[in-house]
Amino acid sequence: MSISLRFAIRWLSYPLVFGSCTAFMVWALYAGIPYWPTTLIVSAAGMLLIAGLERIQPFRRAWLEDHQDTLTDLLHMLVNLSVIQFTAEFLAELGDAVPASIRLFPIESPLCAIATSRRRARFEPVCDAPHQPPRALVVALSQDPSQR
Numbered sequence: 421m422s423i424s425l426r427f428a429i430r431w432l433s434y435p436l437v438f439g440s441c442t443a444f445m446v447w448a449l450y451a452g453i454p455y456w457p458t459t460l461i462v463s464a465a466g467m468l469l470i471a472g473l474e475r476i477q478p479f480r481r482a483w484l485e486d487h488q489d490t491l492t493d494l495l496h497m498l499v500n501l502s503v504i505q506f507t508a509e510f511l512a513e514l515g516d517a518v519p520a521s522i523r524l525f526p527i528e529s530p531l532c533a534i535a536t537s538r539r540r541a542r543f544e545p546v547c548d549a550p551h552q553p554p555r556a557l558v559v560a561l562s563q564d565p566s567q568r
Contacts, residue, residue, distance in 0.1 A: 429477040434470060441466040
């Protein structure tokens with residue numbers, strides 16, 4: 421295997437796979453594809469791809485050998501993912517319990533709702549519809565504020 425290919429697998433594969441999976445999930449969200457099970461499928465595909473690349477070009481050769489800790493690794497993964505999921509659910513419920521009058525984070529605004537104008541003194545809405553794709557923000561920023 422060439423040195424440049426080994427370098428690419430070692431240092432570029434994870435960001436490319438992670439970025440591609442993230443971009444696909446964002447696109448799927450805006451395309452109206454259901455979040456469940458799309459996220460599970462895309463995440464599993466990304467993890468399998470990274471695991472396969474780790475077999476081809478391991479960070480440490482010793483990590484490829486069995487250390488009789490597969491069950492421990494699986495339990496660790498299960499517990500960590502469960503804690504993350506339950507924590508996210510708990511925080512979401514806790515956030516819903518805060519009265520709307522004192523919330524610091526907007527919950528009704530679309531993703532690309534506000535952009536700074538050229539004067540930077542005030543904010544102008546960019547999108548009319550909630551959950552409009554971010555490309556509207558790019559188009560709006562490229563326009564003169566008087567044309568919006």
